[in-house]
Amino acid sequence: MTDAAIDYTAVFHGLPGMVALLTPELVFADANDDYLRMSGRTREQLVGRYLFDVFPDNPGDPAANGMRNLEASLYRVLATGERDAMALQRYDVEAPGRSGEWEERYWSPVNAPVPGPDGKVALIVHRVEEVTELIRARGGHRTGRPRALEAELYTRARDLQELNERLRDAHAREREVALALQEAMLPAPRQVGHHQAAVRYRPAVGALNVCGDWYDLVDLVGGNRIGVSVGDVVGHGLAAAGVMGQLRSALSAASRVAAGPGQALDVLGRYAHVVDGAESATAVTTFIDHDRHTITYSSAGHPPPALVAPDGHMEFLDRATDTPLDARPDPIPRPQAVTTYTNGATLVLYTDGLIERRREDIDTGLARLADSLRRHRGQDPETLADAMLRELLPPGGATDDTALIVVRL
Structure with missing residues (x-):
């Protein structure tokens, strides 16, 4: 089968798991069927809208930082042109059709750049692994804070994210040393x-x-x-x-x-x-x-x-x-x-x-x-x-x- 015979739009929408395309301004360009179904949003509620207008942090929870962490990851992709895999994140997501009511979700995102003809990032592939039900099944669930297993997983995810941030800082310092070496040589x-x-x-x-x-x-x-x-x-x-x-x-x-x-x-x-x-x-x-x-x-x-x-x-x-x-x-x-x-x-x-x-x-x-x-x-x-x-x-x-x-x- 040739490339011309492949309907890549159909392939994208049929991809298993939540996948969205974001512009460099972090506006939804498209989202596949699983993303729409599992996020509880329609295409009209996503496409053309700023990601964090659709999914803001819970204003009633000062400790909520899932969306802020996601924003930092996306800006790293735009700045470096490199793929960024995030640790498991806990999010408060506003319930579809129920303004002010927040649902606890666990998502593991990976953000990857799609370069344009000039080599700059033209789109970001935002893929999300939905693990909320797994955590609920493993550790039980009740409204409010996670129970023991959930709390442990969340703590481990936070520690892993901090480790990833330290590794990124070390990589950034190595790049600075390399750049200084290039300029000197x-x-x-x-x-x-x-x-x-x-x-x-x-x-x-x-x-x-x-x-x-x-x-x-x-x-x-x-x-x-x-x-x-x-x-x-x-x-x-x-x-x-x-x-x-x-x-x-x-x-x-x-x-x-x-x-x-x-x-x-x-x-x-x-x-x-x-x-x-x-x-x-x-x-x-x-x-x-x-x-x-x-x-x-x-x-x-x-x-x-x-x-x-x-x-x-x-x-x-x-x-x-x-x-x-x-x-x-x-x-x-x-x-x-x-x-x-x-x-x-x-x-x-x-x-x-x-x-x-x-x-x-x-x-x-x-x-x-x-x-x-x-x-x-x-x-x-x-x-x-x-x-x-x-x-x-x-x-x-x-x-x-x-x-x-x-x-x-």
Whole structure:
């Protein structure tokens, strides 16, 4: 059966359990049949209405906090773009058709983001596991406060929620450390001489704010020249970032004294051989001579830079590609090649997260990149970089890290 033959609306409404769709403003966009039945609300009472207008906290119970906890979870999903599973919650829910009369309910919610084309959260899937009857059957029930088993379950749920909050705080601190590490290791975007450059850095979905990809721009000794490089360390997180910082710094230093990019990568490969975690790392570096209008380049197992002329002529710089940095126990001199460019051309270096997709040939990703670069070549580097990321990365984010640098020549 094809996707076109599947009635996804019918599937949604037939899902077992309570499932609702919320907008980023926490307004009901839809709710399945079980949600309507088990909440005791009609579609007209839900769709288009603010969640907490429909389900407010019990104003007669100062200790009621189920809805406040739910609101905090939903805002975490909007802020992080990540799924948030809540501990079992006790709610006071206003009885359908009986204003001011409150029923005790036990719900276990899970809130998951649905990204839009721009990668931002477009909808939240709000799924609720209804366990009220289970608790009543296990522990007995009477109107008012929970009896012994209910009270114990509620206390355990509250303790679990507090633990989840502490874990989220620890994760947030780890993200702050990662972000500070990224800022310390990678150069800020800047204008290189009279030429504009834009950089972008996107960790893989679910990773910290730092990863193993890097970029670099350096002023070269002698003439009106700059070096532009990108590289990729296998893995994500702080360990990969530590290796990334070592390799980026080594290449930056080598580029300033090397006779050409091939020699710079030769030096870097020898250094990578003694760095734990640098196995299979790749890099490409370009030496741009603005006076001669030439680009000399060399690649250590990395996807080729792309050069587009003002008239749309595309060239992938792929005539000097060698093995990854630590591939040879006894390194040999690496190749390099030279190409020319015209004023107003655009050079793009990137890592494989921008072009590679599972079960897809890399040539397909390169063709997609070339098409995007041709169409946006007249835009300034900042706008062009944003357009390429928007078009080339999956809507929900890539499963691999991505670094991108755009230089107007």
